[in-house]
Amino acid sequence: MNFKRILAVALVCVMCVAVLASCNNGPVQNVRPDGSAGANIDTQFPAASYEEEDFTFLVIKHSDAIKDYYGGAFIDSEAMNGGKINDAVFLRNDAVQQKYVVNIVEDAQVNSDPAVLLQQYIMSGDFTFDVVYGWGYKLGSCITENYFADFNNLETADFTQEYWSPSTIEDLTVGDRLYLSQNEISMNVLDWASFLFYNKTLAENIRIESEEFGFGSPYDMVDNGTWTYDKFLGMIQAASQDTDGDSKITRNDIFGLLDGNGLGTGSLQNCGIYYTKETESGYELTLMSEKTLEIVTMVEDIYSNDRYVKDFEDIWNEEGSDATGFADQWQYARSFFARDHALFCGGSANITSEDAFRNMESEYGVLPFPKYDQTQEKYNSTLDSNASLFALPSTIRTDMSTASFERTSHILDYMAFKSHEILLPAYYEEVLKGQRMDDESDHRMLDIIRNNVHYEFASMMLADSQGNSPISDTVTDMFKKPSMARSTYDRNVNKMENALDTFYDKVMALD
Numbered sequence: 109m110n111f112k113r114i115l116a117v118a119l120v121c122v123m124c125v126a127v128l129a130s131c132n133n134g135p136v137q138n139v140r141p142d143g144s145a146g147a148n149i150d151t152q153f154p155a156a157s158y159e160e161e162d163f164t165f166l167v168i169k170h171s172d173a174i175k176d177y178y179g180g181a182f183i184d185s186e187a188m189n190g191g192k193i194n195d196a197v198f199l200r201n202d203a204v205q206q207k208y209v210v211n212i213v214e215d216a217q218v219n220s221d222p223a224v225l226l227q228q229y230i231m232s233g234d235f236t237f238d239v240v241y242g243w244g245y246k247l248g249s250c251i252t253e254n255y256f257a258d259f260n261n262l263e264t265a266d267f268t269q270e271y272w273s274p275s276t277i278e279d280l281t282v283g284d285r286l287y288l289s290q291n292e293i294s295m296n297v298l299d300w301a302s303f304l305f306y307n308k309t310l311a312e313n314i315r316i317e318s319e320e321f322g323f324g325s326p327y328d329m330v331d332n333g334t335w336t337y338d339k340f341l342g343m344i345q346a347a348s349q350d351t352d353g354d355s356k357i358t359r360n361d362i363f364g365l366l367d368g369n370g371l372g373t374g375s376l377q378n379c380g381i382y383y384t385k386e387t388e389s390g391y392e393l394t395l396m397s398e399k400t401l402e403i404v405t406m407v408e409d410i411y412s413n414d415r416y417v418k419d420f421e422d423i424w425n426e427e428g429s430d431a432t433g434f435a436d437q438w439q440y441a442r443s444f445f446a447r448d449h450a451l452f453c454g455g456s457a458n459i460t461s462e463d464a465f466r467n468m469e470s471e472y473g474v475l476p477f478p479k480y481d482q483t484q485e486k487y488n489s490t491l492d493s494n495a496s497l498f499a500l501p502s503t504i505r506t507d508m509s510t511a512s513f514e515r516t517s518h519i520l521d522y523m524a525f526k527s528h529e530i531l532l533p534a535y536y537e538e539v540l541k542g543q544r545m546d547d548e549s550d551h552r553m554l555d556i557i558r559n560n561v562h563y564e565f566a567s568m569m570l571a572d573s574q575g576n577s578p579i580s581d582t583v584t585d586m587f588k589k590p591s592m593a594r595s596t597y598d599r600n601v602n603k604m605e606n607a608l609d610t611f612y613d614k615v616m617a618l619d
């Protein structure tokens with residue numbers, strides 16, 4: 109047994125007990141599958157030994173920046189260093205390595221075009237990896253090139269288990285085939301799920317929850333099912349204040365919402381409208397309806413008014429804007445939420461690691477995006493199509509005597525389970541309590557978000573190298589000009605349908 113394993117054996121019990129105990133009041137109370145509290149659940153996973161050979165994740169990073177957006181440091185850890193997530197990854201990997209006598213290895217490659225990298229591997233016949241991990245839509249565009257194998261080859265993996273994120277598995281399945289998957293080996297199912305940050309201190313200062321405004325607590329509204337778009341948009345309007353008296357709302361005043369592109373295109377999914385639906389013979393568009401047109405108009409009335417909503421470009425294009433000292437313009441823009449200038453900020457858990465959030469003096473929390481109305485069954489959260497996920501190479505690696513779908517099945521399934529057991533509670537601890545979001549209400553909100561995530565199929569599977577797709581582009585244009593939304597749709601409907609049909613036919617033709 110090597111030194112890393114000796115160290116892990118000595119620390120694993122202390123680490124896991126400490127993490128779980130610290131999260132007693134949060135969603136990690138139920139991090140194990142049913143029945144795990146009794147007998148050792150590890151015995152439910154197949155036994156095998158793989159001779160200390162390597163099990164390699166090909167991690168395709170978009171850049172060599174220290175913070176690689178959309179990937180996260182969830183695959184490998186060289187050593188324990190006191191970081192909650194780092195140490196949880198280390199302990200999880202060690203548990204897998206001990207059970208299957210295998211070495212978990214990360215082979216990180218910087219390449220903004222996975223198709224080019226994968227083609228090089230295929231042409232050379234040099235398959236020395238077992239799993240691919242990379243930006244979602246970029247892997248999606250590789251499916252029709254026959255670079256990936258069907259996850260259904262993993263016969264011992266149970267995709268209905270919580271740690272495989274069943275809702276996203278369903279969204280990514282094409283016919284009876286699954287070429288991309290999301291599971292809790294990575295925390296991207298939370299790291300890049302869409303939700304709202306809520307500045308509790310600012311809300312208290314402007315008395316937005318008081319009887320004067322008639323809204324009450326958005327947390328209470330979420331709990332009783334009344335957190336709807338009319339309440340959300342009303343709070344955005346009511347929050348805006350011209351604090352310097354110049355008759356304008358600038359980045360230094362108070363505004364209701366700080367949002368990525370300022371269009372609100374995600375409101376369709378939030379309101380339960382998805383772009384496509386799978387049928388027995390392919391996909392059909394489900395984008396257009398009277399409800400769609402109503403939502404586009406309702407949202408645009410507020411989002412188009414820069415007195416209420418600022419997008420990131422509004423912030424960095426204002427006179428006197430200065431992003432010096434920030435890693436990028438996006439972090440600079442989001443800092444205005446942290447500086448108490450915005451009541452809400454659209455985002456995802458990943459951005460809590462930014463300095464502006466870590467150093468934020470005011471108390472803030474998280475909320476799901478609202479529903480269309482009270483009859484809507486659930487709150488929806490869409491995963492960013494950039495968020496990295498997993499694929500299996502279509503050719504089994506040639507340098508390992510034990511390489512097989514069976515080996516991959518055993519290791520991935522167990523690794524996802526151990527992540528659910530070890531990494532997930534550490535992630536909650538880091539993101540919630542580590543960022544002072546230790547209120548029980550925030551734990552509850554993040555649970556709601558995690559349990560209702562989905563991928564928008566068209567954004568994942570039909571995107572080009574820049575992340576654009578005929579359907580997503582059409583939606584954006586509809587929100588830019590709501591008065592022309594129906595004609596915009598009609599003008600592009602054939603293009604959208606052809607893209608869906610072409611993709612489906614190519615996938616069904618794969619070996």
